[in-house]
Amino acid sequence: MADTLLEVSNLSTGYGDVQVLWDVGFDITRGETVCLVGSNGAGKSTLLRCLSGLIPATAGGFRFEGREMAGRSPQDIVAAGIAHVPEGRRLFGPMSVHDNLLLGAYLRHDKDGVRRDLDRVLSLFPILAQRRNQAAGTLSGGEQQMCAIARGMMNNPKLLMIDELSLGLAPQVVEMLSETIRAISKDGLSVLLVEQDAITAFELATRGVVLDSGRVRLIDATAKLAENPAVQEAYMGLA
Amino acid sequence: MIYLQYAANGIILGGLYACIAVGFSLTWGVLNIINILHGAFIVLGCYITYFAHQLFGIHPFVSLPLAGLMVGILGYATQAGIINRVVGQSVLVTLTLTFGLDLIFNNALILGFTANYRQVVLANPLGTVEVAGIFIPLDRALAMVLALLLTFGLYIVLQMSRLGRAIVAVRFDREAASLMGVNVMRTYAITFAIGAFMAGAAGSLLSVVFPIAPITGHLFLSKAFVICVLGGIGSVPGAAIGGIALGLLESFSASIVGPELALTVAFVVLIALLAVRPQGIMGREDMH
Ligand SMILES: Nc1ncnc2c1ncn2[C@@H]1O[C@H](COP(=O)(O)OP(=O)(O)O)[C@@H](O)[C@H]1O
Ligand SMILES: [Mg+2]
Numbered sequence: 161m162a163d164t165l166l167e168v169s170n171l172s173t174g175y176g177d178v179q180v181l182w183d184v185g186f187d188i189t190r191g192e193t194v195c196l197v198g199s200n201g202a203g204k205s206t207l208l209r210c211l212s213g214l215i216p217a218t219a220g221g222f223r224f225e226g227r228e229m230a231g232r233s234p235q236d237i238v239a240a241g242i243a244h245v246p247e248g249r250r251l252f253g254p255m256s257v258h259d260n261l262l263l264g265a266y267l268r269h270d271k272d273g274v275r276r277d278l279d280r281v282l283s284l285f286p287i288l289a290q291r292r293n294q295a296a297g298t299l300s301g302g303e304q305q306m307c308a309i310a311r312g313m314m315n316n317p318k319l320l321m322i323d324e325l326s327l328g329l330a331p332q333v334v335e336m337l338s339e340t341i342r343a344i345s346k347d348g349l350s351v352l353l354v355e356q357d358a359i360t361a362f363e364l365a366t367r368g369v370v371l372d373s374g375r376v377r378l379i380d381a382t383a384k385l386a387e388n389p390a391v392q393e394a395y396m397g398l399a
Numbered sequence: 400m401i402y403l404q405y406a407a408n409g410i411i412l413g414g415l416y417a418c419i420a421v422g423f424s425l426t427w428g429v430l431n432i433i434n435i436l437h438g439a440f441i442v443l444g445c446y447i448t449y450f451a452h453q454l455f456g457i458h459p460f461v462s463l464p465l466a467g468l469m470v471g472i473l474g475y476a477t478q479a480g481i482i483n484r485v486v487g488q489s490v491l492v493t494l495t496l497t498f499g500l501d502l503i504f505n506n507a508l509i510l511g512f513t514a515n516y517r518q519v520v521l522a523n524p525l526g527t528v529e530v531a532g533i534f535i536p537l538d539r540a541l542a543m544v545l546a547l548l549l550t551f552g553l554y555i556v557l558q559m560s561r562l563g564r565a566i567v568a569v570r571f572d573r574e575a576a577s578l579m580g581v582n583v584m585r586t587y588a589i590t591f592a593i594g595a596f597m598a599g600a601a602g603s604l605l606s607v608v609f610p611i612a613p614i615t616g617h618l619f620l621s622k623a624f625v626i627c628v629l630g631g632i633g634s635v636p637g638a639a640i641g642g643i644a645l646g647l648l649e650s651f652s653a654s655i656v657g658p659e660l661a662l663t664v665a666f667v668v669l670i671a672l673l674a675v676r677p678q679g680i681m682g683r684e685d686m687h
Contacts, residue, residue, distance in 0.1 A: 212578060238580035250575035252568050263568055266561070267580035315580070 253297025264314030413646020422597030428633015444602020474595020
């Protein structure tokens with residue numbers, strides 16, 4: 161398909177002798193928001209870590225804009241246009257919000273573009289503009305998540321992968337972040353969203369991938385998944 | 400009045416010590432490597448400056464960039480080629496490695512330059528001025544000013560530049576840094592090279608103050624160690640303050656118990672201080 165941005169095929173990986181993912185396959189179309197749901201320990205973060213080059217694939221691979229990326233370094237993957245907002249935000253706590261955002265644009269040399277994107281993320285998250293010179297580690301949980309997403313966007317990526325968007329955040333904050341995700345995906349950015357809270361995930365994404373013990377169980381439109389009794393029972397807290 | 404003189408001597412010495420310690424502290428803070436080679440790097444800087452002066456008549460302050468660069472390149476090669484293989488492992492492993500490298504390096508220095516002491520004798524020394532009853536040796540004072548400028552320059556690089564951001568990011572969370580596209584191993588090698596550059600440059604400055612021999616490397620290393628623990632590991636302002644603190648301590652104790660025991664007194668004070676304030680004078684803050 162001409163419009164496929166990311167194509168994961170038969171991907172397996174793990175840590176040392178422990179295999180975590182088996183034969184994972186799915187794809188993301190340009191501009192699409194796809195969510196990845198699965199219970200704790202299913203391997204969602206591991207999948208993202210493999211896609212950003214932090215851990216190698218043991219079998220299979222993935223193509224980004226048609227180019228095989230498995231085995232590439234994290235720098236190559238960032239440069240290709242994949243940004244990873246990691247679980248737990250992983251901001252550089254002692255550095256200012258501003259410096260964190262600049263690190264998101266570390267590989268970019270188009271100064272004007274970086275300045276434009278800085279203005280853009282600061283207008284998406286006005287609170288970050290106020291906190292610009294504050295150490296990132298002193299932000300509230302919600303502000304940290306905004307900073308982490310903004311930092312990812314400073315790479316001007318084609319695919320933004322967010323691990324655990326809503327974890328530990330108040331409902332109003334999640335609502336606000338969801339609005340932002342909608343806005344940026346309307347601008348054409350593809351999003352791979354990892355969420356434990358399937359209800360939030362299904363609202364944001366058009367399609368969902370259900371990961372169960374390291375294997376893909378289901379791939380479907382989120383509207384369909386939301387009606388699936390097995391999904392309802394396992395991930396939406398409905399019996 | 401004599402105490403003011405001791406203070407002036409101590410501050411001049413301390414500025415040089417800051418420059419000795421800051422590279423060591425950076426390597427320790429960012430790479431978590433206690434670089435035993437640091438003393439040998441300083442001595443190599445001394446020799447480069449010594450021979451530039453002896454053979455070509457180049458003033459030590461002029462050959463400083465050369466000494467810094469040469470030692471810096473050697474540092475880059477050492478980190479990229481050897482130490483990066485064990486970086487991230489426990490301090491014991493990296494310490495053993497740099498200790499072993501230091502043994503090799505030291506013997507190479509002795510083979511190359513013999514164990515004899517040498518001293519740079521300036522052709523046109525600037526002499527001494529008297530300010531309000533305090534005597535200030537101008538060459539040393541200038542060396543101190545340059546040392547503090549280098550230290551301040553490093554601080555600015557770490558605070559303001561893209562490279563500095565990458566170094567601080569790698570230090571704080573190497574995995575998150577690589578998600579930003581930072582090449583962690585190369586950043587380690589550059590950080591180590593900066594530490595080596597500072598050592599080589601410090602060597603140039605020290606050559607106008609101290610006689611040099613391969614063995615003096617260990618003396619400088621132990622001073623860097625004391626300063627680093629005093630000022631807080633990985634902190635540039637900490638190294639500056641720790642350096643001046645050690646300089647003052649040595650100057651005053653030299654006048655009271657004699658110069659032979661000055662460093663011993665410094666170590667005793669260090670142990671006493673650590674018992675009361677294990678985090679150092681400045682606390683274990685970051686480079687920010
Ligand atoms: N660094 C690691 N070393 C070894 N095993 C790990 C590591 N990180 C995660 N795992 C294991 O991999 C499995 C999947 O974890 P993870 O990808 O974090 O799941 P999820 O993000 O879906 O909650 C778990 O069984 C976990 O224990
Ligand atoms: Mg996870």
